[in-house]
Amino acid sequence: MSNTTPSPVGDIVALEGVTKRFPGIVANDSIDLSIRPGEVHVLLGENGAGKSTLIGMLSGLQQPDEGRILVDGKPTPITSPRQALALGIGTVFQHMMLVPTLTVAENLLLGGPWWQRPRTEELEARVAEISKSLGIVVKLNARVSELSLGEQQQVEIVRAMVRNSRLLILDESTSMLTPQGIEELGALMRRLVEQGLAIVFITHKLKEAAAFGDRISVLKLGRKVGEIPPERFRALGEQEIISEIVELMFGKQKDDPEAAERSVASVHTEAAPLLQVVDLEVAPTDNAPGLSSISFDIRPGEILGIAGIDGNGQKQLAEALAGQRTATSGSVRLEGTAIEKLSVGERSRRGLRYLTDDRLGEGTVGTFPVSINFFLKQVGAAPFWRNGVEQRAEIDRRAGELVREYDVRTPSLKTPVARLSGGNIQKVLLARELADGAKVVIFNKPTYGLDLANTLASRQRIRDAAQRGLAVLLISTDLEELLSMCNRIAVMANGSLVGTVDNADDARTRVGRLMIGLAA
Amino acid sequence: MSIDTAPTAGATALDATSSVGTRRDVLRRLLMTLGPILVALVIAGCILLAVGVDPLAYYGYVLEKGLFSPLGIQQTLTRMAPLLFLAAGLIVAFRAGMWNLGGDGQFLLGAVTAAASAPMFVEVMPAWLALFCAFVVATLVAMVWSLVPALLRAYQGVNEIITTLMMTFLGTSLANVLVKLLFRDPGTTVPQTRTLPVEDRLPRLFDTTITSGLLFGLAAIIIVHLVMTRTAFGLRLRVVGANPRAAVHAGLGVPGLTIAVFAISAGLAGLAGAVDIIGVQGNVRADWNPAYGLAVIPAVFLARMNGFAAIGFVFLLSVLSIGGESAARRLGVPNHFTLVLVSIVLIVLALAEYVDHRYNQSRKA
Numbered sequence: 078m079s080n081t082t083p084s085p086v087g088d089i090v091a092l093e094g095v096t097k098r099f100p101g102i103v104a105n106d107s108i109d110l111s112i113r114p115g116e117v118h119v120l121l122g123e124n125g126a127g128k129s130t131l132i133g134m135l136s137g138l139q140q141p142d143e144g145r146i147l148v149d150g151k152p153t154p155i156t157s158p159r160q161a162l163a164l165g166i167g168t169v170f171q172h173m174m175l176v177p178t179l180t181v182a183e184n185l186l187l188g189g190p191w192w193q194r195p196r197t198e199e200l201e202a203r204v205a206e207i208s209k210s211l212g213i214v215v216k217l218n219a220r221v222s223e224l225s226l227g228e229q230q231q232v233e234i235v236r237a238m239v240r241n242s243r244l245l246i247l248d249e250s251t252s253m254l255t256p257q258g259i260e261e262l263g264a265l266m267r268r269l270v271e272q273g274l275a276i277v278f279i280t281h282k283l284k285e286a287a288a289f290g291d292r293i294s295v296l297k298l299g300r301k302v303g304e305i306p307p308e309r310f311r312a313l314g315e316q317e318i319i320s321e322i323v324e325l326m327f328g329k330q331k332d333d334p335e336a337a338e339r340s341v342a343s344v345h346t347e348a349a350p351l352l353q354v355v356d357l358e359v360a361p362t363d364n365a366p367g368l369s370s371i372s373f374d375i376r377p378g379e380i381l382g383i384a385g386i387d388g389n390g391q392k393q394l395a396e397a398l399a400g401q402r403t404a405t406s407g408s409v410r411l412e413g414t415a416i417e418k419l420s421v422g423e424r425s426r427r428g429l430r431y432l433t434d435d436r437l438g439e440g441t442v443g444t445f446p447v448s449i450n451f452f453l454k455q456v457g458a459a460p461f462w463r464n465g466v467e468q469r470a471e472i473d474r475r476a477g478e479l480v481r482e483y484d485v486r487t488p489s490l491k492t493p494v495a496r497l498s499g500g501n502i503q504k505v506l507l508a509r510e511l512a513d514g515a516k517v518v519i520f521n522k523p524t525y526g527l528d529l530a531n532t533l534a535s536r537q538r539i540r541d542a543a544q545r546g547l548a549v550l551l552i553s554t555d556l557e558e559l560l561s562m563c564n565r566i567a568v569m570a571n572g573s574l575v576g577t578v579d580n581a582d583d584a585r586t587r588v589g590r591l592m593i594g595l596a597a
Numbered sequence: 598m599s600i601d602t603a604p605t606a607g608a609t610a611l612d613a614t615s616s617v618g619t620r621r622d623v624l625r626r627l628l629m630t631l632g633p634i635l636v637a638l639v640i641a642g643c644i645l646l647a648v649g650v651d652p653l654a655y656y657g658y659v660l661e662k663g664l665f666s667p668l669g670i671q672q673t674l675t676r677m678a679p680l681l682f683l684a685a686g687l688i689v690a691f692r693a694g695m696w697n698l699g700g701d702g703q704f705l706l707g708a709v710t711a712a713a714s715a716p717m718f719v720e721v722m723p724a725w726l727a728l729f730c731a732f733v734v735a736t737l738v739a740m741v742w743s744l745v746p747a748l749l750r751a752y753q754g755v756n757e758i759i760t761t762l763m764m765t766f767l768g769t770s771l772a773n774v775l776v777k778l779l780f781r782d783p784g785t786t787v788p789q790t791r792t793l794p795v796e797d798r799l800p801r802l803f804d805t806t807i808t809s810g811l812l813f814g815l816a817a818i819i820i821v822h823l824v825m826t827r828t829a830f831g832l833r834l835r836v837v838g839a840n841p842r843a844a845v846h847a848g849l850g851v852p853g854l855t856i857a858v859f860a861i862s863a864g865l866a867g868l869a870g871a872v873d874i875i876g877v878q879g880n881v882r883a884d885w886n887p888a889y890g891l892a893v894i895p896a897v898f899l900a901r902m903n904g905f906a907a908i909g910f911v912f913l914l915s916v917l918s919i920g921g922e923s924a925a926r927r928l929g930v931p932n933h934f935t936l937v938l939v940s941i942v943l944i945v946l947a948l949a950e951y952v953d954h955r956y957n958q959s960r961k962a
Contacts, residue, residue, distance in 0.1 A: 401845055422848025431846075439842040445835075453836065453847045457829035465829045 087113050088150065089244050089275045090135065090166065095144035097130050102436075102499045102526025104130040106299045107144060112244060116307065117266055117276045119286040121322060122296035123387045123554060128279050131296070132248050135277070136168040137161035167237025168246040175229055177222040184221055185236050200239070207238045211268050227258035234265065245269065246277045251285055263289045281386075287318040295325040298555065299526065302326070323589065349413070350374035351548035352398075352429075352517045357407035359390075359397050359572075366390045366572045368397060371407070373567060373574065375517065375548035380539070382563035382580075383552040384588050390572035391552045392434070395521045398550070399431035400424045411517060425454050428516030434525055434552075436502045443495030447487050448476035450494045451509050483508040484534070500531030507538050517548045524558060536562060556592075560585055568592055630899065633949045637942040644937070645930070655924050663920025671806045673915040679704070679873040680915060681814030683893045684900075684907045685821040686865030691902050692825050693858040694838030699746065699761030700866045700890025702768020705881075706742050707735035707867025709772045712790040712874045712881040713780035715797070724797050732871050739867025740860045742768060747859035751852035757859075769886055776883045788883040799876040810876035815908065817865065822904025834858060866890065892918070892936070895943050914939070 092110040096103070105127045112118050122128050133139040134146065137155040145152045148164050155161050161168070175184045185204070186195040201217060208215045213231050221229060230250060237245050247266070251259045266276055266289055280286055286293055293305040303325040305318065313321065353374040361367030368390050375381045383391055396402035398409060400421040409417040416424050425431075433440045441450045452461050452472060461472045476490050485504045487497055494502060503523070510518055520539060524532040540562060543549045553559050559566050559580075566584060567577040568591035576591045578584050642652030662669040683700055690697040711731045718727035746760035782791040799809050825831035837844045837854050844851050869889070874881060896914045900906035921935035 399846075400848075420848060420850070421845065422850075425848050433846060435842075439840070439846040442836055442840045442843050444839055449832070453843065456832050456836070456847070456849070462829040467827050467829065467832065 088147065089114055091147040091150075092131075093145050093147065095131075095134065095141045095146065097127075097134060097139060098142050099130075103299050103528065104526070105134075105141075108296075108301050110294060110301070112275050112277060113292075114243070114273050114275045115270050116291040117270055117278050117289055119290035119293045120277060120279045120296060121281065121283070121286045121293055121326075123281055123326070126281075126296040127299040128281075128296055129248065132168065132246055132277075132279065135161070135166060135244075135246060137166075162240055162242070165241060165243035166246065167240060167242030167244070168248065169230065169233040169237065169250055170248050175221045175232060178220065180218055180220055181215060181224070181232050182217040184232065185217075185239055203239055204235060207235055210272065211235075211238075211265060213265065225258075227254050227261065230254070230258075230262065231265070234269075242274070244275045244277065246279070248279045249281075250278070251280060251282065259285065283319050283322055284315075286322065287315045293318075293322065295322060297326060348376045348378075350376050351412060352550070353408075353410040353413075354398070355408045355410075357394075357397060357409065358405045359393055359402060360405050361572070365393055368393055368404075368572045371574055373577070375550060377546045377548055378543050379565070380543050380549040380551055380563045382559035382566040383550065383569050383574075384556060384559050384566050385554070385569035385592060387554045389569050391569055392521060393572070394569070395431055395433070395519050395550075395552060398519055399429065401431075422454070426514075428514050430510040430515045430518045432506050432510045432518060432520045432523060434522035436499065436506060437495060440506050441494045441502060444493050446491045447480070447485070447494050447497070447505060448472055448490040450505055451476050451479055454509060479508040479512065483538075500527050500534070503527060503531065503535055507535065511538065511542055511547075515542070515547055517550070518542060519550045519552070521552045522554065523551070524553075524555070556585065556588060559588070629949055629953060630946070633945040634942055636949075637938070637945045640945065641934075641938045641941050644941075645934075648930070650928050650930055655928055655930065658924035658927055659917065659920030661920070662923035663916035663918075668806075669919060669923070673912070673919045674807045674811055675877060676915040676919055677911055678808055678810035678814040678876060679869040679889055680893050680896075680911045681811070681818050681908065682865050682869035682872060683889055684897050684911050685814075685818040685904070686862040686869070687893060687897045688818070688821050688825065688902050688904060688907060689834070689865070690858055690862035691897060692831075692838050693834040693854070694841065695750065695855065695858050695862070696758045697743070697746075697761050697859065697862045697866075698758055698891075698894070699743065699765040699768065699863070700869075700893070701886065701888055702761075702765035702772075702890075703739040703742055703863040703866035704870040704890050705772035705886060706768050706870070707739045708870030708874045708878075708885075709775050709780065709790065709881050710738045710867075711735040711871035712793070712878075713775070715793050715875055716791040719793070719797050727797070728799065728875055731875060732868060735867045735871035736864040737867075739863045739870070742867075743859040743863030744856075747856045750859075751855040765890070772881070773883055776881055780881075782880070790880045792880040793875065795879065798879060799872070808872075808876035810872040813872060814869075817868070818904045818908060821865075825904075892939070895939050898943070899946065 088111045090112045092108055094107040094109060095105055096107050097105040108127075108131065110118075110131075120128050120131065130139065134141050135155065137158045137160055140154070140156070146155060147153065148155075153164065155164065155166070158168075176187070179187075182197065182200060183195075185200055186197070189195060204215055204217060213235075215232060215235055216224070216228075221232070224232065234245065234247075247262075250262060254262060263285075266278065270276055270291070278285075278289060291307045291310060293310065294301055295303045305313075305321065310318065355372050357368055357371040359368040366389065371394060373381060383394065385391060393402060397404045400416075400419060400423075404417060407417065408415055411424070411427055411429055414427075416427065416429065419427070437443050442453065445453075449472070452458075452475075455461060457465060461468055461475065473490055479485070480487060480490065483504045485497070485501050485508070487501060494505060497505070507523075518539075523535050523539060527535060536558065539549060539551065551559065551563060563580050565577055565579055566588050567574045568588055569575070570592070576587075578587045578591070638656070642656070645652040645655050663673050664670060683704065686700065686703075687697065711734070714734045715727060715731035718730045721727075722730070742764065743761075746755075746757050746764055749755035749760055750757045776790055777788045780790045781788055784791075801807060802809055802811070825835065833844075833849050833854055834857075836847065836849060837851055837858075841851060844854075873887075892914065893911065896910035897907055900910045917935050917938060921938070922932060924930065925932045925934060
């Protein structure tokens, strides 16, 4: 990639090999980034690509585990938001950080030394100067709750300017704005960089990236997969930029070792489907899209992939199938028996297993030992419990077997599962869902945040499961993964399946076209 | 991460080292608990000095009355009976992540029902059966009282801290109204329930004044501890407490478990009231509210919801409250100084926890 040797000259802030891990996942994997004055640097990536973590480290909320951050060419740990501000790094977060009951002036004065009287006159002069140069109007005496979201954002930007920021980070700033508000923000960013500021603009919308950026870095699953520098950026037209980004985000990567092991087993097409879903509907909620008329079936030994940009209802589909989310209508049949009215536990007992993508949030109880987490979905079942009493010896014996069989690297069976690495937590989940009577398994982003070895191991487990005659639903945002494993790939957008593609030679293009809203 | 490199075969072999680790853990835990208590005693001593009372004399009286005098220790052990039941109820709720702070209301309603029903049952059936029935009625009433917060939490997600606290105000008032209007003993001028004759109360242990309720209390808390740690039901509750989303994911019936937790917790609180009345007091006077429910909460926290540790802390609390009452009388310190002492212990403990956490963090970094 173009900036593996970033020239420190001119960088306000540079990241060198920055890695950040959270329990269970690698959020940022040795990321290099150079941020220069006079440039809008667009960070592009899907949800979970690691954008927010990167911002967290730049704004002092989090510390990198490896690598370093250079400010003006000098390695500088940014230990707190206060220090980030002092270094001239101002952040406008995705969610508004203004106090709605206070006036704009009061909000701008927050954070001053508590022993001094607020310097109102000084502020007024400063704001007048800034807003004049940017061509915006800031109503200092208006209550924040009376302002539109666009105006609130301008206030946040002005606040960063009042504090003499040299680098302004805008985190998903367009997500709550009207189209006109987005245009205005774009123009404002242009004026800001003309004054010599550096801007980091985070978005997952391709059009905005192409319209407002000078330099684009694409993040994917915690890794930086590519960068378009300003020279190239200016040379390309908008459509060319977008197609290049699509290629970076979904395309085949040259250094992708797992791409080689592409082998898809054939399926007996005459076999009766194990899982049949007809017209499944789920009502949308405040923070999740609904599902509409989802229909598909999966035969034994078949892997059906669900592709799509994250957040288009994949999780809702998995939860509705597992019984964790109520479906408003539609039917789900397991081996011909309707199960849509059954509870989560009953579906699981009948062989429908859901391997969640939220390994620590709902997949495991982090403080409980590894051994108990193997049996979380079987609490009370013989032989591990008899008459409701825990059989420690039996649990430890079976847990020991599973640890060996699934190669879980743990100091002991008593270790709290949250202390394990993401890959090993995933092995615990795989062991739990695949063992004893599984018939249909839903995998939701099974390799998300895992390192290469664990990714390959998890994929092999899934292939083996299908080989054993299980029906597999594989939800993933990684097109490469789907292409290397699935028999068929369905594409999900806005809560419905927009098309299903047989995994043949042209599958990549056809799925890619479906994903960006074109007919296959 | 680094664990990835460990050989799998070592999984069981390493168990021995982890048990050494746990022994050091226990020692550290002990230090982290007893250290702050000592510091708290010193701080409380300074407060006593500031108000002109000799702290050594105060602590001396507390120990003498609460622990070393024969009569005092008997009172202390008797006081433990209701406190143990309350602690057992709190352990169930807290381990399941539900903050039942309505113990006092549930306690008083249990107490009043027991006080009202026991004398009536005694007249129609053998004493042991009468007491048993009174216990059952008290438990049921407390359970029913907990239904409102339980249902609100289970199906509407209403914060149970607020609902149980509000229900405790209603419960105390209702208990009062019941004593004054419905169960009032016509034979006395002070409003109180009919008094259960001493010979019909729970037997005392041997030749002492210690109530046999103590044994029931010990049994209750040990049973609760074993159920929570060794059974499938207890594990389900702990999953709900430790990670409610994992409970849903694992297919547990969270609303049903929530209602069960409230019923058990409130039932035990009601039993605590009943055991205090049937074992010790014999009747309930209007406006009687010992506020044991709130006093036990710190003890349960200090014990980290471990049943056996809770027995120890409840004992300590009993010593403090029996001894504190006596020392307060003799030295002219307000009776509530015991509460001041307990709260200082809690604050120091929280601070110690914070410092320990920061220390661990900085060592890791």
